Amino acid sequence: MRPEALALLAAACWAVSSLFSASPAQRLGAFAFSRWRMLFACHAVFSGVLAWVWLGEVLWGWALLGSLLLVAGVVWAIVWGKRSDEAHHWEETRGRLAVGVALGLLAALAVWGTVLILA
Incomplete structure (x- = not known):
């Protein structure tokens, strides 16, 4: 497949994914989502x-350090990112949070599978 077609497909997937995020964003609230x-x-x-x-691949050195820093930064932003003055109704989590997390992990798995198939 030509690189231009792959780039167009990636852009289309990115655009379509926004359509799927509308309902969870509405249920969780924009900021929580x-x-x-x-x-x-x-x-x-x-x-x-x-x-x-x-x-059986192994991460070493800078790749491992970068991965650990990335996860630590995301956890930090999620857990401690909410300030006490953020009491707007958009901040409320509505619906089941575990479902949102599970769908996020499933999406990451789908991205990995797509990369594996195209490689």
Whole structure:
């Protein structure tokens, strides 16, 4: 497949994914949804873990340090990112939070699977 077609496909997938996020964002609230969306920043780390489990690849050195810093930064932003003065009704978590997290992890797995298929 030509690189231009792959780039167009990636852009289309990115655009369509926004359509799927409308309902969870409405249920969780915009700011809470954005915090959980930060888990998508960890998709490279999830890919590394899955490559370790299924392909026997190993992360060492800077790659491992960068992965640990990325996860620590995302956890820090999610857990301690909410200030006490953020009491707007958009900040309320509505619906089941575990479902949102599970869907985020499933999306990261799908990204990893797509990269594996295209590689």
